[in-house]
Amino acid sequence: MESVREIIIIPCSGIGKPTGTVGRAATYEVVEKLRPANSKTLCLALLVKGDKEALNMVHQHPCITIDGCPLECARKNVELAGGRLACGMKVTDVYKDHKELKPETVLDIGEPGRKLARLLAEMVAREVDDIIAKRGAEKNG
Ligand code: SF4
Numbered sequence: 001m002e003s004v005r006e007i008i009i010i011p012c013s014g015i016g017k018p019t020g021t022v023g024r025a026a027t028y029e030v031v032e033k034l035r036p037a038n039s040k041t042l043c044l045a046l047l048v049k050g051d052k053e054a055l056n057m058v059h060q061h062p063c064i065t066i067d068g069c070p071l072e073c074a075r076k077n078v079e080l081a082g083g084r085l086a087c088g089m090k091v092t093d094v095y096k097d098h099k100e101l102k103p104e105t106v107l108d109i110g111e112p113g114r115k116l117a118r119l120l121a122e123m124v125a126r127e128v129d130d131i132i133a134k135r136g137a138e139k140n141g
Contacts, residue, residue: 013044
């Protein structure tokens with residue numbers, strides 16, 4: 001049965017791009033600080049290799065993907081797995097509107113990168129709230 005109280009936040013692996021690091025940092029901010037009671041994360045690699053538990057998670061809970069670039073590896077893999085994609089976000093979209101927050105390197109995104117991650121995390125947290133409110137209303141309506 002689908003659970004609307006817990007949203008799965010799935011960042012891409014983003015190994016070679018500072019925007020990938022930003023996406024992971026934003027994910028940790030949401031699941032550990034902003035919405036710890038209503039969100040958790042999942043390793044994209046588990047989903048890609050067809051891990052049963054990971055598949056169950058994306059089938060049973062609404063998912064928000066966070067991709068580091070327009071290739072959207074996280075979003076596409078959640079869709080391929082038949083997951084309940086509620087929203088797909090891209091770090092590059094947020095950066096487009098905040099060019100002053102250029103992340104520095106993969107290993108250290110610097111203060112601008114951390115600010116970009118916080119901004120993205122706040123957007124994701126609002127999405128979490130919206131999904132819960134909307135699905136709750138659907139259930140009651
Ligand atoms: S979406 Fe872009 S940054 Fe993320 S894993 Fe794919 S290619 Fe790398």
